[in-house]
Amino acid sequence: MAITLRQTDPGFEERFKAFLGTKREASPDVEATVRTIIDEVRARGDAALIDYTQKFDRADLSTLGIAVARSDIEQAYKQADPATVEALRFARDRIRSHHERQKPRDDRYTDALGVELGSRWTAIEAVGLYVPGGTASYPSSVLMNAIPAQVAGVDRIVMVVPASGGVINPLVLVAADLAGVSEIYRIGGAQAVAALAYGTETIAPVAKIVGPGNAYVAAAKRHVFGTVGIDMIAGPSEVLVVADGSNDPDWIAADLLAQAEHDVSAQSILITDDEAFGKAVEDAVERQIKLLPRAETAAASWRDFGAVILVETFDAAIPLVDRIAAEHLELAIDDAESFLGKIRNAGAVFVGRHTPEVIGDYVGGSNHVLPTARSARFSSGLSVLDFVKRTSILRLGPDQLKALAPAAIALAKAEGLEAHGRSVAIRLNM
Amino acid sequence: MAITLRQTDPGFEERFKAFLGTKREASPDVEATVRTIIDEVRARGDAALIDYTQKFDRADLSTLGIAVARSDIEQAYKQADPATVEALRFARDRIRSHHERQKPRDDRYTDALGVELGSRWTAIEAVGLYVPGGTASYPSSVLMNAIPAQVAGVDRIVMVVPASGGVINPLVLVAADLAGVSEIYRIGGAQAVAALAYGTETIAPVAKIVGPGNAYVAAAKRHVFGTVGIDMIAGPSEVLVVADGSNDPDWIAADLLAQAEHDVSAQSILITDDEAFGKAVEDAVERQIKLLPRAETAAASWRDFGAVILVETFDAAIPLVDRIAAEHLELAIDDAESFLGKIRNAGAVFVGRHTPEVIGDYVGGSNHVLPTARSARFSSGLSVLDFVKRTSILRLGPDQLKALAPAAIALAKAEGLEAHGRSVAIRLNM
Numbered sequence: 001m002a003i004t005l006r007q008t009d010p011g012f013e014e015r016f017k018a019f020l021g022t023k024r025e026a027s028p029d030v031e032a033t034v035r036t037i038i039d040e041v042r043a044r045g046d047a048a049l050i051d052y053t054q055k056f057d058r059a060d061l062s063t064l065g066i067a068v069a070r071s072d073i074e075q076a077y078k079q080a081d082p083a084t085v086e087a088l089r090f091a092r093d094r095i096r097s098h099h100e101r102q103k104p105r106d107d108r109y110t111d112a113l114g115v116e117l118g119s120r121w122t123a124i125e126a127v128g129l130y131v132p133g134g135t136a137s138y139p140s141s142v143l144m145n146a147i148p149a150q151v152a153g154v155d156r157i158v159m160v161v162p163a164s165g166g167v168i169n170p171l172v173l174v175a176a177d178l179a180g181v182s183e184i185y186r187i188g189g190a191q192a193v194a195a196l197a198y199g200t201e202t203i204a205p206v207a208k209i210v211g212p213g214n215a216y217v218a219a220a221k222r223h224v225f226g227t228v229g230i231d232m233i234a235g236p237s238e239v240l241v242v243a244d245g246s247n248d249p250d251w252i253a254a255d256l257l258a259q260a261e262h263d264v265s266a267q268s269i270l271i272t273d274d275e276a277f278g279k280a281v282e283d284a285v286e287r288q289i290k291l292l293p294r295a296e297t298a299a300a301s302w303r304d305f306g307a308v309i310l311v312e313t314f315d316a317a318i319p320l321v322d323r324i325a326a327e328h329l330e331l332a333i334d335d336a337e338s339f340l341g342k343i344r345n346a347g348a349v350f351v352g353r354h355t356p357e358v359i360g361d362y363v364g365g366s367n368h369v370l371p372t373a374r375s376a377r378f379s380s381g382l383s384v385l386d387f388v389k390r391t392s393i394l395r396l397g398p399d400q401l402k403a404l405a406p407a408a409i410a411l412a413k414a415e416g417l418e419a420h421g422r423s424v425a426i427r428l429n430m
Numbered sequence: 431m432a433i434t435l436r437q438t439d440p441g442f443e444e445r446f447k448a449f450l451g452t453k454r455e456a457s458p459d460v461e462a463t464v465r466t467i468i469d470e471v472r473a474r475g476d477a478a479l480i481d482y483t484q485k486f487d488r489a490d491l492s493t494l495g496i497a498v499a500r501s502d503i504e505q506a507y508k509q510a511d512p513a514t515v516e517a518l519r520f521a522r523d524r525i526r527s528h529h530e531r532q533k534p535r536d537d538r539y540t541d542a543l544g545v546e547l548g549s550r551w552t553a554i555e556a557v558g559l560y561v562p563g564g565t566a567s568y569p570s571s572v573l574m575n576a577i578p579a580q581v582a583g584v585d586r587i588v589m590v591v592p593a594s595g596g597v598i599n600p601l602v603l604v605a606a607d608l609a610g611v612s613e614i615y616r617i618g619g620a621q622a623v624a625a626l627a628y629g630t631e632t633i634a635p636v637a638k639i640v641g642p643g644n645a646y647v648a649a650a651k652r653h654v655f656g657t658v659g660i661d662m663i664a665g666p667s668e669v670l671v672v673a674d675g676s677n678d679p680d681w682i683a684a685d686l687l688a689q690a691e692h693d694v695s696a697q698s699i700l701i702t703d704d705e706a707f708g709k710a711v712e713d714a715v716e717r718q719i720k721l722l723p724r725a726e727t728a729a730a731s732w733r734d735f736g737a738v739i740l741v742e743t744f745d746a747a748i749p750l751v752d753r754i755a756a757e758h759l760e761l762a763i764d765d766a767e768s769f770l771g772k773i774r775n776a777g778a779v780f781v782g783r784h785t786p787e788v789i790g791d792y793v794g795g796s797n798h799v800l801p802t803a804r805s806a807r808f809s810s811g812l813s814v815l816d817f818v819k820r821t822s823i824l825r826l827g828p829d830q831l832k833a834l835a836p837a838a839i840a841l842a843k844a845e846g847l848e849a850h851g852r853s854v855a856i857r858l859n860m
Contacts, residue, residue: 229808378659
């Protein structure tokens with residue numbers, strides 16, 4: 001049973017605040033372990049990778065090889081179900097088309113004083129893509145992380161994925177190949193992050209590391225941040241469904257469960273203005289849970305973190321939606337577009353009754369790597385922008401320098417930076 | 431004396447690598463102290479801010495007030511030199527015009543299948559701006575951090591600045607006012623970062639924190655990352671000047687010194703194809719240093735981190751320039767535009783002999799908050815994009831859902847996510 005919060009109840013604000021503040025994930029202190037692993041990889045390179053992989057993944061890279069070979073990828077295609085490979089291709093093409101529109105444009109112009117200014121975007125040279133092992137080894141996530149990098153024009157897209165017991169999900173290799181990944185290594189954990197950041201004999205270092213991972217991976221990324229760039233630290237997934245009483249409760253329940261099945265720490269929230277509908281959805285959730293192979297996970301998530309929030313009007317829901325700042329927001333209400341126009345914080349919005357969030361996970365075309373745990377208040381989903389960087393350009397002639405010099409020199413002086421002023425003045429014989 | 435590296439020397443690669451790897455700043459382990467400070471501010475709010483400010487800044491906020499009042503700002507205008515205020519206004523207007531061009535555009539379109547996709551940009555609601563105290567309390571940096579936030583449409587721009595001995599540089603207050611800062615608090619250090627991230631009785635929390643600071647501030651930002659967004663951790667400043675023998679050695683020396691005077695950890699590098707010119711610049715540096723009020727700082731920076739790199743041709747310099755990935759790159763060579771077209775990694779490029787980097791520090795219009803310590807390989811200078819976030823939008827009708835369903839269901843199944851498949855199938859009576 002999820003909790004129910006009624007906006008008009010006295011004490012709602014306090015309960016809602018507590019709900020927002022709920023920590024859904026333990027953060028084990030793995031800092032010391034991670035530091036040792038990173039130091040070892042920096043000191044001993046490939047040898048450390050082989051040792052840690054033997055220990056943590058029970059795989060012998062001294063015989064398997066650190067790098068995945070072309071023949072391994074061919075083999076993966078043979079092992080994969082052809083219909084699934086076709087679905088991956090379909091998803092790949094849709095994701096690519098959408099991301100093509102995200103490429104930023106260069107800008108170069110001359111202002112009224114004749115000063116030339118500009119911004120130029122270039123791709124990051126090499127990017128590392130972390131792919132978790134085991135059940136969280138999702139081929140769709142490989143597409144979502146690699147395609148924006150490819151569209152951006154990244155030269156080297158370097159994937160790491162732990163081979164638990166020597167095995168990598170063949171669909172992960174196929175997805176990597178379809179998405180233009182250029183190198184794949186059979187490593188995971190903090191040791192893989194260290195190898196990407198600092199390089200080893202086999203692996204040339206990259207400039208940025210993206211992709212989800214466990215607590216060790218997250219701590220390692222935090223640790224190497226600065227030496228390389230990193231993406232957001234991903235938390236457990238969440239969906240917020242805003243739905244009126246005209247929906248089929250079974251559809252909405254299915255959407256809530258699609259999120260809940262991910263992880264016991266996932267979160268599904270329903271906001272509705274119709275108490276009877278809310279109850280009907282809860283009943284449908286209980287019925288449907290029993291049909292799921294991952295019933296236990298979904299039930300735990302719904303029980304511990306699920307919520308039904310009752311509002312008088314959807315207008316009154318807007319500040320709540322913005323405070324929740326959900327990774328995924330479904331709007332299954334009549335005037336969804338107008339509601340969309342009024343909200344500010346959400347990773348991705350799924351508009352209307354025929355847009356289940358799951359479409360965005362796979363084949364919508366938009367990216368499924370989205371800000372979790374309320375970070376949509378300040379950050380965005382993964383995009384081409386994460387794989388490019390901007391260089392600003394300034395160009396003056398003697399006249400422009402003369403025009404700008406007095407203010408520059410005045411400010412340099414005010415800041416006590418004499419040499420700053422001189423570097424301008426010396427060009428004007430001032 | 432800076433070091434000299436000659437690209438054609440045997441052993442150059444090794445020496446260049448060592449040069450690139452030189453750590454210019456100690457990273458003291460302040461983690462434990464910072465953690466305590468953050469915990470204290472979370473637990474005791476304003477009272478902790480008052481205690482820490484008494485201890486670290488020798489200022490009594492219980493009488494001064496945590497918040498800077500409007501009358502304090504009026505007073506600052508009266509104390510400030512009118513010509514400097516005019517220069518700040520001039521800089522403000524130029525910075526604002528340039529940043530107006532950086533506003534990202536929303537995108538909404540319908541693809542061939544009738545699927546509606548989109549990206550919508552919205553401003554972050556509240557942003558914290560850290561301004562260091564003491565000699566590093568630069569009014570120009572206030573403009574550079576606050577104006578992009580204002581242009582982005584951030585509602586609350588919250589500035590914190592330590593008041594050492596109770597005093598804040600009046601020009602910092604004036605710059606904040608000119609740049610549209612909405613709240614100012616007399617606090618600094620890790621306690622200010624904690625207050626911005628978690629809020630206190632007086633200070634409402636923000637969603638993102640930007641601005642440079644010392645090791646404590648950097649560690650605190652790293653610590654609260656996730657709860658709020660942060661900008662890059664700023665390192666010491668650097669300039670790379672690429673110059674041929676046609677330059678006046680005194681001009682180039684002045685540019686190298688403008689960087690060196692910032693900080694003993696600052697770095698100035700000259701790449702030239704003309705050995706005699708390189709020598710002349712070194713001589714000019716030695717001559718000019720003596721004229722500077724900050725001679726000692728500049729001399730230490732030039733001695734410890736300065737470098738002259740001799741190349742045979744400027745084409746041969748391109749890979750070196752990309753590997754250095756300088757925060758500031760000056761191109762004082764004949765065909766600077768063509769060189770610019772060939773390089774990839776630089777925070778900002780100053781093109782031609784009449785564009786000293788200092789213009790970009792103050793009045794060029796572009797931002798002076800730029801990626802340091804080789805991070806231009808993967809990140810960009812501060813811009814309007816740092817104060818907005820993107821929500822992706824997806825909208826399907828029944829026909830579109832039908833068209834996308836088979837691939838989505840196939841992928842959900844392949845990933846073992848049954849409830850994902852169900853949330854699509856249930857809408858199609860599949």
